[in-house]
Amino acid sequence: MSEDQILCVSYFDQVIGPNLLYANESLSEIAGTPDLGRILEFNDEEGTFIFAYRKFQTVNHIFYIDSQFARGGKELLMISYLVRTAIFKDQIVDVFKYLESKSPILEEFAVELRKLNDLASLLHSNKNGALNDSILNLANNDLKNKFLEIFSKYFKRLSPSYQIETPIVSKRIIKKVFIVGAPKTGRTTFLKNVELIQFLNIKSDDLPTRIYEVLVENLEILNFDDNKCDFYCKGYESFEKCMEHAQGFILIFNASNEDSLNETKKLFQIIDDRRLEMGNRLVPILIIGNKFYNKEKFSSEFIQESFAIKELKEVDMRIRYFPINVLEEDERIMKALRWMIKNML
Numbered sequence: 001m002s003e004d005q006i007l008c009v010s011y012f013d014q015v016i017g018p019n020l021l022y023a024n025e026s027l028s029e030i031a032g033t034p035d036l037g038r039i040l041e042f043n044d045e046e047g048t049f050i051f052a053y054r055k056f057q058t059v060n061h062i063f064y065i066d067s068q069f070a071r072g073g074k075e076l077l078m079i080s081y082l083v084r085t086a087i088f089k090d091q092i093v094d095v096f097k098y099l100e101s102k103s104p105i106l107e108e109f110a111v112e113l114r115k116l117n118d119l120a121s122l123l124h125s126n127k128n129g130a131l132n133d134s135i136l137n138l139a140n141n142d143l144k145n146k147f148l149e150i151f152s153k154y155f156k157r158l159s160p161s162y163q164i165e166t167p168i169v170s171k172r173i174i175k176k177v178f179i180v181g182a183p184k185t186g187r188t189t190f191l192k193n194v195e196l197i198q199f200l201n202i203k204s205d206d207l208p209t210r211i212y213e214v215l216v217e218n219l220e221i222l223n224f225d226d227n228k229c230d231f232y233c234k235g236y237e238s239f240e241k242c243m244e245h246a247q248g249f250i251l252i253f254n255a256s257n258e259d260s261l262n263e264t265k266k267l268f269q270i271i272d273d274r275r276l277e278m279g280n281r282l283v284p285i286l287i288i289g290n291k292f293y294n295k296e297k298f299s300s301e302f303i304q305e306s307f308a309i310k311e312l313k314e315v316d317m318r319i320r321y322f323p324i325n326v327l328e329e330d331e332r333i334m335k336a337l338r339w340m341i342k343n344m345l
Helices: 036-042 092-100 103-114 141-158 167-171 187-200 207-217 239-244 258-278 300-306 309-314 330-344
Strands: 005-013 017-023 047-052 056-066 074-084 176-181 219-221 223-225 230-232 246-254 285-290 319-324
Touching: 005 036, 005 141, 017 036, 017 141, 036 056, 036 074, 047 092, 047 103, 056 092, 056 103, 074 092, 074 103, 103 141, 176 187, 176 258, 187 219, 187 246, 187 330, 207 219, 207 330, 230 239, 230 258, 239 246, 239 258, 246 258, 246 330, 258 300, 285 330, 300 309, 300 319, 309 319, 319 330
Parallel strands: 176 219, 176 246, 246 285, 285 319
Antiparallel strands: 005 017, 005 074, 047 056, 056 074, 223 230
């Protein structure tokens, strides 16, 4: 379970940028760990905040220590507690209540680190920027032992004495929002931009932002196997299992390409036919016409007719179309996802 929970202390070096002070695991060797350095690049205000990433949920505390070596007399540090998402049940309150409960512990940890007299000088000991491991390896034995004693104490306080939930059990209840579309429609671009929007809003602490983070965490591109004429998703042996865990679908097509539109319609028809065969409940369908270079060939009325949106609404399907440049129109993306969230809850 060691890789499921990670405690990390990082700092901002005024010459080489974000750097690692110490972590109980090697972050570079664990797939899916967030780039904590980006947080320090974009944030320099003291405080505690939650940052949800695709495979890890994190609670982070940014703080300063006095330093005679730094410009401005302060060193910027961040303590991060990372928890693998798979160990949580699929309930928003579980994740955030758990992480919020750790905030006071991180703050107490920071208070003790401020008392380490030689810590500021250690942060300036990496002169050439070539260190590939934690800078704690450069500390004298006294500082290293004191730091590790404090680190160990707080890691034990942060880590529960029981297993929260195993990935095997939680896999059965995880819900997904699948992204579907023909090749080269911007599905990956959409996913990456959604994650970037999330990253830039990490300091927001309201409920809509938290729900948005959980949605992002469960987005997955659903791929189509032309040979088998069937879909497949990660973690499940059949498309039927994927369908059982679907909370919604996002259909994306090139808004200036008729072949792309027709291919996406075909994929949607396969999904809806399978849903009817399985007798599954209706889930929200968000349709996005990706306006490459802001070009849009089809009117909204034409898309409404093409996907038979009016008829589907008459049988209580929650479905809506948004023309969006997924690379540039962040506000439109947020508006579309707010619609999706509203219809999922």
